[in-house]
Amino acid sequence: MTHKRMIVTGLAAFAVGAAGLSMFSYAEEEVAIESPEQMAFEPEAGEDIDRGDISYALGYRVGLDLRQQGIEYDVDTNEFADGIAAALGNDDPRMDEQALMQALFTLQLQMQARQQERGAEAAEASRAFLEQNREAEGVQVTDSGLQYRIIEEGEGDSPERGDTVVVHYRGTLVTGEQFDSSHDRGEPAEFPTDQVIPGWTEALMMMKPGAKWELFIPSELGYGERGAGSMIPPNAALIFEVELLEVK
Missing domain, CATH: 3.10.50.40 (Chitinase A; domain 3)
Structure with missing residues (x-):
């Protein structure tokens, strides 16, 4: 795997996994501590949940993760929805593999530049x-x-x-x-x-x-x-x- 591919793969991977860490996750070894909301929620066995609600909840969680990573300003939500629909439907993307990788790599560079600017101001x-x-x-x-x-x-x-x-x-x-x-x-x-x-x-x-x-x-x-x-x-x-x- 090339260095660029590793960066882009890492960028894409956070989209559904990052929201569970609290302020008390730190280390030399990262430790995820569940929030009170997570620990208190116990769904009822056999509970029926509307398919639309499930879809909305999944989309909201992905969007929340993206916003927490500071990416909300770069996302066209219509194009984003089209990309998800294509992937879930196993359809061919409208961009070839190289263009997909380049778009994500460009986003990574933009995020790094913004973080460096914020870091300098915060310091x-x-x-x-x-x-x-x-x-x-x-x-x-x-x-x-x-x-x-x-x-x-x-x-x-x-x-x-x-x-x-x-x-x-x-x-x-x-x-x-x-x-x-x-x-x-x-x-x-x-x-x-x-x-x-x-x-x-x-x-x-x-x-x-x-x-x-x-x-x-x-x-x-x-x-x-x-x-x-x-x-x-x-x-x-x-x-x-x-x-x-x-x-x-």
């Missing part, structure tokens, strides 16, 4: 914010560069690496744009301390149950140069308000 905004924020009242800075402010102290034993914790949190960019919130989902998140971004791991191991902290996480302790989906650009510093509810 500058994050650098300026963290430089100013480290002097703010109540903000403490660790050797790694993590900044935090204690809102409530908490009491008891701090979690250790690998312990499972239960937290409520809200995450924003330095622009104030929210990208995730357990409060909005209506229930706290639960995960091991070593399966989150490094800034979270470091902070959680200093917190005590009942504590509420505000975290200011440099990019290198977050998602770094890769970013996360379309919401978190490369090189972005992250701000979290975290409440440690329980250590299991």
